[in-house]
Amino acid sequence: xxxxxxxxxxxxxxxxxxxxxxxxxxxxxxxxxxxxxxxxxxxxxxxxxxxxxxxxxxxxxxxxxxxxxxxxxxxxxxxxxxxxxxxxxxxxxxxxxxxxxxxxxxxxxxxxxxxxxxxxxxxxxxxxxxxxxxxxxxxxxxxxxxxxxxxxxxxxxxxxxxxxxxxxxxxxxxxxxxxxxxxxxxxxxxxxxxxxxxxxxxxxxxxxxxxxxxxxxxxxxxxxxxxxxxxxxxxxxxxxxxxxxxxxxxxxxxxxxxxxxxxxxxxxxxxxxxxxxxxxxxxxxxxxxxxxxxxxxxxxxxxxxxxxxxxxxxxxxxxxxxxxxxxxxxxxxxxxxxxxxxxxxxxxxxxxxxxxxxxxx
Numbered sequence: 001x002x003x004x005x006x007x008x009x010x011x012x013x014x015x016x017x018x019x020x021x022x023x024x025x026x027x028x029x030x031x032x033x034x035x036x037x038x039x040x041x042x043x044x045x046x047x048x049x050x051x052x053x054x055x056x057x058x059x060x061x062x063x064x065x066x067x068x069x070x071x072x073x074x075x076x077x078x079x080x081x082x083x084x085x086x087x088x089x090x091x092x093x094x095x096x097x098x099x100x101x102x103x104x105x106x107x108x109x110x111x112x113x114x115x116x117x118x119x120x121x122x123x124x125x126x127x128x129x130x131x132x133x134x135x136x137x138x139x140x141x142x143x144x145x146x147x148x149x150x151x152x153x154x155x156x157x158x159x160x161x162x163x164x165x166x167x168x169x170x171x172x173x174x175x176x177x178x179x180x181x182x183x184x185x186x187x188x189x190x191x192x193x194x195x196x197x198x199x200x201x202x203x204x205x206x207x208x209x210x211x212x213x214x215x216x217x218x219x220x221x222x223x224x225x226x227x228x229x230x231x232x233x234x235x236x237x238x239x240x241x242x243x244x245x246x247x248x249x250x251x252x253x254x255x256x257x258x259x260x261x262x263x264x265x266x267x268x269x270x271x272x273x274x275x276x277x278x279x280x281x282x283x284x285x286x287x288x289x290x291x292x293x294x295x296x297x298x299x300x301x302x303x304x305x306x307x308x309x310x311x312x313x314x315x316x317x318x319x320x321x322x323x324x325x326x327x328x329x330x331x332x333x334x335x336x337x338x339x340x341x342x343x344x345x346x347x348x349x350x351x352x353x354x355x356x357x358x359x360x361x
Contacts, residue, residue, distance in 0.1 A: 168203025
């Protein structure tokens with residue numbers, strides 16, 4: 001398990017503060033909006049923060065993942081629910097079995113009827129969920145996006161696992177080094193509308209424009225819809241269409257595990273480099289058998305933990321979601337809200353044979 005030392009937590013908090021205060025640092029947000037759009041939900045509510053307010057007891061939090069059977073999001077949500085128990089709240093996870101754009105809408109409507117204090121959502125589509133989320137905020141239900149953002153006026157906060165720019169660029173950088181900056185590459189993504197995936201892919205494409213990648217060619221972005229079997233088939237299809245493919249980037253835990261499974265039992269093992277975002281427990285055997293040299297991720301338990309405390313701080317009136325506000329996330333320490341309501345967990349970790357057995361998630 002990834003254990004963050006007090007010094008590390010202070011470094012993460014400092015990094016988040018710097019991100020909030022650095023106006024020109026585009027890594028703090030996947031997209032750029034006019035300043036008039038900042039803090040839309042906060043301004044509309046007219047709320048004022050009381051930093052000294054205690055966390056309310058008996059809060060009800062609901063986690064709404066992209067899909068209920070996603071192993072990565074199960075880790076995030078269970079950690080958030082456990083965190084809720086620390087401060088006297090109750091949490092639950094609800095959600096669809098598929099990751100279609102509109103699948104989460106009916107669940108949001110139900111959570112509104114149940115009068116939850118906060119809804120935490122990993123959005124399948126940034127806009128499809130906006131109508132009901134705005135209705136939730138009108139009824140004073142706090143909305144926190146995590147992992148995959150909604151449109152900015154449809155929530156108060158976005159808990160981002162790491163800088164979107166850092167994630168996208170670093171995945172290309174790692175793959176480029178592994179293939180000697182030469183050859184055809186492909187991306188195996190989740191759904192076509194996933195906010196986080198598309199933001200990372202845009203930064204990947206931008207990184208590929210740099211001169212050192214002139215001999216690398218992105219030939220295809222494939223979509224496995226965060227479904228194991230479809231991702232497996234998409235990997236097979238990529239290698240059938242491009243037998244000279246040198247590398248695949250899969251910025252989704254479901255996709256990278258499915259791609260690794262295909263490669264591990266094929267003639268492409270050791271010939272096609274696979275990199276991306278995965279969990280150590282899913283990827284351990286593929287690292288040890290030589291299918292995958294390295295991959296990256298943050299600690300999903302800490303993402304859920306941070307999201308839970310952020311939602312509780314909102315529901316308790318400690319913060320409103322405005323830039324520059326601070327809150328304490330239990331054992332993770334203090335965080336500062338950045339531009340457009342973004343809170344960044346910290347830097348991703350690169351896993352390989354040397355360190356993978358130190359982690360258990």
